[in-house]
Amino acid sequence: MSSVKEYKCLNCKAGLEFYPPTQNWKCNYCFSEFTKEELDAAFHQDQSQEESLKEDTPELDSYKCTSCGVELIADGTTSATFCLYCKSPTIIKSRFSGKFKPKALIPFKLTQEQAKDIYKNWIGNRRFAPNEFKGKREIDKITGIYAPFWLFDCKTEGFIEGEGTRVTAWEDGEYRYTKTKYYRVVRSGNAEYHKVPVDASKKLDDKYMHLIEPYNYKDLKEFSMQYMSGFMAEKYDVESEEAKGILKERVEEYFEERLKGTVNEYDSYSVRSNEMRISNSKEDYSMLPIYLLINKYKGKDHVFIINGQTGKVVGDTPISRSKQLAFAGVIFAIVWVLAVFGGALFV
Ligand SMILES: [Zn+2]
Numbered sequence: 244m245s246s247v248k249e250y251k252c253l254n255c256k257a258g259l260e261f262y263p264p265t266q267n268w269k270c271n272y273c274f275s276e277f278t279k280e281e282l283d284a285a286f287h288q289d290q291s292q293e294e295s296l297k298e299d300t301p302e303l304d305s306y307k308c309t310s311c312g313v314e315l316i317a318d319g320t321t322s323a324t325f326c327l328y329c330k331s332p333t334i335i336k337s338r339f340s341g342k343f344k345p346k347a348l349i350p351f352k353l354t355q356e357q358a359k360d361i362y363k364n365w366i367g368n369r370r371f372a373p374n375e376f377k378g379k380r381e382i383d384k385i386t387g388i389y390a391p392f393w394l395f396d397c398k399t400e401g402f403i404e405g406e407g408t409r410v411t412a413w414e415d416g417e418y419r420y421t422k423t424k425y426y427r428v429v430r431s432g433n434a435e436y437h438k439v440p441v442d443a444s445k446k447l448d449d450k451y452m453h454l455i456e457p458y459n460y461k462d463l464k465e466f467s468m469q470y471m472s473g474f475m476a477e478k479y480d481v482e483s484e485e486a487k488g489i490l491k492e493r494v495e496e497y498f499e500e501r502l503k504g505t506v507n508e509y510d511s512y513s514v515r516s517n518e519m520r521i522s523n524s525k526e527d528y529s530m531l532p533i534y535l536l537i538n539k540y541k542g543k544d545h546v547f548i549i550n551g552q553t554g555k556v557v558g559d560t561p562i563s564r565s566k567q568l569a570f571a572g573v574i575f576a577i578v579w580v581l582a583v584f585g586g587a588l589f590v
């Protein structure tokens with residue numbers, strides 16, 4: 244038995260996997276497809292029985308990398324043979340023990356095949372990327388994982404204080420005058436923010452995670468183990484208290500922009516100081532879908548991430564020095580040939 248609440252095909256009893264394009268569950272043996280409602284109805288009885296017994300401990304596998312320490316979680320339908328973060332094959336599989344209770348998630352919309360195509364196009368356009376990054380073996384390593392996030396709702400109030408200017412200019416005979424008037428401009432207000440995401444994984448660089456936003460939170464679903472089938476998940480390692488610091492920065496930035504947007508009767512405006520207070524913050528442990536491929540090249544990590552809902556891509560590739568030199572060589576050779584031919588005309 245793998246997962247406690249694993250769905251089985253209603254026709255052939257094989258395991259079902261979540262199928263992103265239709266948001267249903269699909270049988271890989273007889274190709275039947277079922278909606279969540281159909282499956283919940285069929286499994287309702289066992290589920291409620293078992294749920295009461297084992298609510299906090301669904302049977303999950305843990306894949307722990309002995310070289311970089313990351314711990315990934317999967318249900319019985321997915322397994323890891325290498326570490327997604329450092330590519331090390333030294334993965335220790337065990338029964339996951341601990342708490343894993345996300346509140347919500349956005350299900351994958353992209354299949355792994357689509358993710359591979361996106362990567363293939365992306366890397367194909369990078370002329371100087373090393374060949375190792377372009378091979379099929381590499382492309383096949385793109386993996387769908389649910390990244391842990393804290394989604395915050397909060398209120399904020401505060402003000403910004405700064406200097407506005409109004410400039411008038413006129414001419415009088417041969418003289419040109421400009422007059423600048425300075426104003427102290429204060430704006431205050433309050434706002435409510437919903438679903439502000441804060442990256443809850445130390446392994447995933449915040450910088451990249453912010454770049455693949457936004458997610459469309461209309462698709463946010465209450466967490467259910469069934470969405471895990473076919474994917475891995477990373478357990479959070481940034482506590483919500485720590486995440487609040489980042490929330491504050493993000494909200495301050497939004498809020499300052501918003502207040503600045505109301506200052507429009509001046510020729511220029513710059514903020515000198517601000518003060519903001521965040522209150523009523525409430526967070527939910529949530530998971531957002533990404534496809535991930537991390538490559539090591541000359542000791543440095545190169546990250547490629549696709550937003551598993553929208554398909555937005557963020558990544559960087561190293562520049563292969565030898566390829567770049569070869570390219571420079573070609574240009575040099577052409578110039579040299581031209582020069583030689585050019586010179587030949589005068590002989
Ligand atoms: Zn089936």
Ligand SMILES: [Zn+2]
Pocket residue numbers: 308309310311312313326327328329330331
């Ligand atoms: Zn690792």
